[in-house]
Amino acid sequence: MxxxxxxxxxxxxxxxxxxxxxxxxxxxANINDxxxxxxxxxxxxxxxxxxxxxxSGEGGVAVAGVKFGSAAGRTVxxxxxxLADSDGYVKYPDIDLGDQMxxxxxxxxxxxxxxxxxxxxxxxxKAALQLGKGS
Amino acid sequence: xxxxxxxxxxxxxxxxxxxxxxxLTGATDITPAAGATATQGSSGGDFASILAGSLDxxxxxxxxxxxxxxxxxxxxxxxxxxxxxxxNEAQLATDTVVTLKNQAVSAFNEIMRMPV
Amino acid sequence: MITDVTTLALEAAIxxxxxxxxxxxxxxxxxxxxxxxxxxTDFESALRSELDSGGTPTVSPGTVMRSLEPTNTNGNNxxxxxxxxxxxxxxxxxxxxxxxxxxKYSLLRSALRTS
Numbered sequence: 001m002x003x004x005x006x007x008x009x010x011x012x013x014x015x016x017x018x019x020x021x022x023x024x025x026x027x028x029a030n031i032n033d034x035x036x037x038x039x040x041x042x043x044x045x046x047x048x049x050x051x052x053x054x055x056s057g058e059g060g061v062a063v064a065g066v067k068f069g070s071a072a073g074r075t076v077x078x079x080x081x082x083l084a085d086s087d088g089y090v091k092y093p094d095i096d097l098g099d100q101m102x103x104x105x106x107x108x109x110x111x112x113x114x115x116x117x118x119x120x121x122x123x124x125x126k127a128a129l130q131l132g133k134g135s
Numbered sequence: 136x137x138x139x140x141x142x143x144x145x146x147x148x149x150x151x152x153x154x155x156x157x158x159l160t161g162a163t164d165i166t167p168a169a170g171a172t173a174t175q176g177s178s179g180g181d182f183a184s185i186l187a188g189s190l191d192x193x194x195x196x197x198x199x200x201x202x203x204x205x206x207x208x209x210x211x212x213x214x215x216x217x218x219x220x221x222x223n224e225a226q227l228a229t230d231t232v233v234t235l236k237n238q239a240v241s242a243f244n245e246i247m248r249m250p251v
Numbered sequence: 252m253i254t255d256v257t258t259l260a261l262e263a264a265i266x267x268x269x270x271x272x273x274x275x276x277x278x279x280x281x282x283x284x285x286x287x288x289x290x291x292t293d294f295e296s297a298l299r300s301e302l303d304s305g306g307t308p309t310v311s312p313g314t315v316m317r318s319l320e321p322t323n324t325n326g327n328n329x330x331x332x333x334x335x336x337x338x339x340x341x342x343x344x345x346x347x348x349x350x351x352x353x354x355k356y357s358l359l360r361s362a363l364r365t366s
Contacts, residue, residue, distance in 0.1 A: 003212045004340045012337030020334055037305070064327065125343050129350060131219035132226070201257045204351040207344075208257075208264035209299045212308070215347060222354045229358050235366060 005058055012052070012060030013114035019063050020047045020107040035091045036083045041073025042093040061122050068109035070094055186235050193228040200225040253359075256307065260298060261352045262306045266346045267294025274315055275338045278329050286326035288317040289334070 023045045033042045046067045053059030072094065079088030203218040212218055274290040281287045292315055301308045322328040 003210055003215060004208065004343050007336050007340050007343075011332060014332035014336070039215045082283060102306070110258070121218055122339055125215055127345075127347050129343070131216065134224040147300070172295070188272070200354075201255075204257050205260050206345050207351055208260040209296045209302065210264075211299070212347075215333070218351065222351065224359070226354060226358060229361050233361055233364055249323060 001072075003081040003122070006124075007118060008059065009060040010114050010118035010121060012062060013117070014111060016049050016061045016063055017107050017114060020045045020049075021104065021111070022060055023047050023066070024100055024104050027095050027096070028104075031093060031095050031097060031100075032095055033085055033126070034081060035073070037075060037085045037089050037091050040071035041091045042126070043071050043091065043093075044069030070124060181247070182235075182239065186239065189228065189232045189235060193225075193232050195229045196221065196225040253355075254300070254307070258352065258355055259308045260302060261348050261355070263294065263298050263311075264348045265345065265352070266311070267298070268318070268341050268348065270294070270315070272338065272341050275334050275341065279331070279338075282327070282329045282334075284327060287314045287329065287358065288322070288327075289320070289329045291293050291318050292316070292334055 004038050013061055029069040030042045035041055046069065048064045048067055049061050050064035051059060052062050074094050075089045075091055077088055077094050078090045081090045200218070200221040203212060203221050206212040207215075207218050264293055271294075272294045274292050278289045319330060320328045322329070
């Protein structure tokens with residue numbers, strides 16, 4: 001596959017950005033999970049991206065791991081909630097919707113940029129394959 | 136392969152392009168192309184040695200193109216344009232050699248047809 | 252009739268790339284099938300080792316293996332972006348191999364010309 005390297009590199013960017021989008025959607029879907037105060041709250045999921053073969057200029061990117069946010073969450077006073085403790089507090093995850101929406105826009109733009117890179121590379125390779133023809 | 140027409144000295148066409156022009160820096164005096172004034176051409180410029188030289192070049196361009204094609208088949212090729220350039224060079228070299236051979240053969244036949 | 256190493260290697264590559272294109276299309280069609288593991292083909296390592304050892308490359312497409320990447324919740328592990336990239340690359344490599352093979356044939360043809 002190393003003949004058409006640029007495509008694999010752009011592809012690794014696509015995969016990483018899609019995993020980022022998956023993590024963000026997961027966070028947003030679980031943003032209102034209530035738990036009782038003696039249990040950990042839903043933790044924000046963050047993707048750790050790392051350059052492959054840093055410095056060689058031709059590795060691309062890979063997901064090195066997943067990090068989780070704080071489990072402490074934020075406590076909210078809701079005495080009517082069936083999960084409330086004796087003082088009436090419930091725990092919610094410590095995720096900021098505005099922050100997640102910003103990240104979502106960044107992930108989407110990154111994905112689109114990688115698609116552009118891939119189609120530019122494809123056009124270049126197609127032109128190279130036409131060398132010498134057309135006479 | 137020995138050249139049966141080695142005795143014929145045909146004035147060689149200058150294969151070096153417009154010799155004498157001082158590059159692309161705007162030369163003011165452009166001397167005429169070297170081939171226009173030469174009648175004997177450069178040393179070793181007779182037809183047989185041109186043909187032999189082209190055959191040598193053909194062998195090397197074809198083997199370069201073959202090596203790069205094998206690399207393309209196994210996916211080890213670093214740069215697509217390397218292979219495309221090599222294959223075009225091999226094609227041009229083959230065409231050159233074949234054309235020279237055909238011209239040589241037809242010139243020979245022409246001469247053999249001459250009444251003594 | 253034509254048995255030099257380069258032609259045989261290119262023919263083996265073309266067969267292998269055809270197989271890969273088919274397997275990739277199969278993967279994309281099964282992107283939502285529960286329990287489906289993505290298929291992967293590899294003809295390059297067999298071809299490379301045969302060429303290195305100096306033998307003549309055989310023209311077999313190789314076997315289809317199943318990818319062992321992590322699956323999502325319904326057991327499916329097809330990654331649509333990866334399949335897209337593999338499909339584009341295979342198409343371009345196929346064109347390159349076809350180009351190479353046809354220029355070998357046209358070299359032979361022009362050597363046979365007599366006028």
